[in-house]
Amino acid sequence: MTGKNKERNKTVAWLFGFAFAWFFIYAFFHEAGHALVGMAYGGTVERFVFWNFNAHVAMTGTEFTEFGRALFHAAGNLLPLLLTTIVFAFYNPAKQSKAYHICHIIPIVSITAGTLMGWVIIPIRTMYSPVMGEDAAHFLNTTGFHPLLVALTAILLQAAFVSFAHAKGILKNAVANCQSLNKEMEVAKNRFCTKWGIVSLLLVFTSAGAFWIASVVPYTPSGVAHIRLEIADVREVPLYSNAFAINEERSYSIILNVRGQGFLTGFRISDSEGNQVLGTYGERVFSVMGITLSPGVYTATLYFMTDWDAVRVFYYSGDAQEYLVEESMHSSYEVFVGVDDDYSVTAFMVIR
Numbered sequence: 001m002t003g004k005n006k007e008r009n010k011t012v013a014w015l016f017g018f019a020f021a022w023f024f025i026y027a028f029f030h031e032a033g034h035a036l037v038g039m040a041y042g043g044t045v046e047r048f049v050f051w052n053f054n055a056h057v058a059m060t061g062t063e064f065t066e067f068g069r070a071l072f073h074a075a076g077n078l079l080p081l082l083l084t085t086i087v088f089a090f091y092n093p094a095k096q097s098k099a100y101h102i103c104h105i106i107p108i109v110s111i112t113a114g115t116l117m118g119w120v121i122i123p124i125r126t127m128y129s130p131v132m133g134e135d136a137a138h139f140l141n142t143t144g145f146h147p148l149l150v151a152l153t154a155i156l157l158q159a160a161f162v163s164f165a166h167a168k169g170i171l172k173n174a175v176a177n178c179q180s181l182n183k184e185m186e187v188a189k190n191r192f193c194t195k196w197g198i199v200s201l202l203l204v205f206t207s208a209g210a211f212w213i214a215s216v217v218p219y220t221p222s223g224v225a226h227i228r229l230e231i232a233d234v235r236e237v238p239l240y241s242n243a244f245a246i247n248e249e250r251s252y253s254i255i256l257n258v259r260g261q262g263f264l265t266g267f268r269i270s271d272s273e274g275n276q277v278l279g280t281y282g283e284r285v286f287s288v289m290g291i292t293l294s295p296g297v298y299t300a301t302l303y304f305m306t307d308w309d310a311v312r313v314f315y316y317s318g319d320a321q322e323y324l325v326e327e328s329m330h331s332s333y334e335v336f337v338g339v340d341d342d343y344s345v346t347a348f349m350v351i352r
Contacts, residue, residue, distance in 0.1 A: 014099035017046040033079030119154035122146035234304035260345035266303035
């Protein structure tokens with residue numbers, strides 16, 4: 001392998017490695033933004049998770065003002081944006097490393113796409129249907145600002161960020177080095193690493209985000225049974241049930257996705273005689289399960305448990321002992337240590 005090929009492979013390895021690492025870097029500083037504001041208002045961090053798709057921070061003892069609560073919800077996006085801007089301020093255009101220049105595109109693309117999805121599309125969507133569990137939705141509920149004002153502010157802030165990167169020569173040098181890398185890899189016909197290629201990449205990220213957000217708009221999914229609901233306060237609706245019929249005996253797949261924080265959600269499927277055939281619970285639940293069902297009528301039930309007594313009732317009722325062990329029940333007690341009085345939840349279940 002020639003030295004030129006080694007350098008090329010090293011550049012490609014750096015790009016993939018940094019793209020992977022950036023996921024965790026961004027998640028860490030996103031949650032750190034929330035945590036720092038909470039600590040500034042007297043809070044103590046009880047949980048800080050950033051290494052998976054369930055990234056979140058839970059705090060106790062916070063004494064928010066209205067401004068502080070709004071800042072808390074916005075800080076998750078503001079801190080990574082601020083720190084990235086500071087890093088860009090020290091950008092060295094004379095550096096010879098291709099990976100150095102191209103890697104700068106990754107934060108630009110991810111932050112831009114994240115801002116457009118989280119602080120432009122979601123505020124606009126709140127004008128047509130309720131959105132819960134998202135930072136922008138919490139921010140709107142706290143401040144009472146018009147969604148279009150929030151969306152416009154996010155666009156202007158993001159435009160300033162991209163303009164700053166352009167003024168520092170980051171975009172120009174990234175494109176030039178990307179084109180050079182393409183030539184080294186003997187793919188000169190590939191026109192992806194151009195200015196329009198970068199724009200296309202942004203559009204792909206934005207379109208993917210828009211599709212994801214659109215997918216949580218209430219609709220009737222395919223399958224033999226489904227639940228899709230958004231509840232502003234589960235203390236007012238502690239239980240939700242949905243009956244469904246099974247016409248043939250076979251193996252079915254169950255997709256369950258529950259997004260809530262500061263309380264537990266229990267899920268059960270019971271037959272017509274009230275016997276439990278499946279059960280699970282957790283704070284934020286995402287699970288794909290398989291089960292064989294015989295013909296008959298079944299009931300799928302979601303239980304929203306906001307205190308310890310409700311957990312005990314859920315645990316000791318029915319046949320839960322077959323599926324839940326008391327040790328795991330006690331280990332979940334810390335869930336009730338929440339960041340504030342937000343008891344909203346979005347839930348989705350489909351049986352196919």
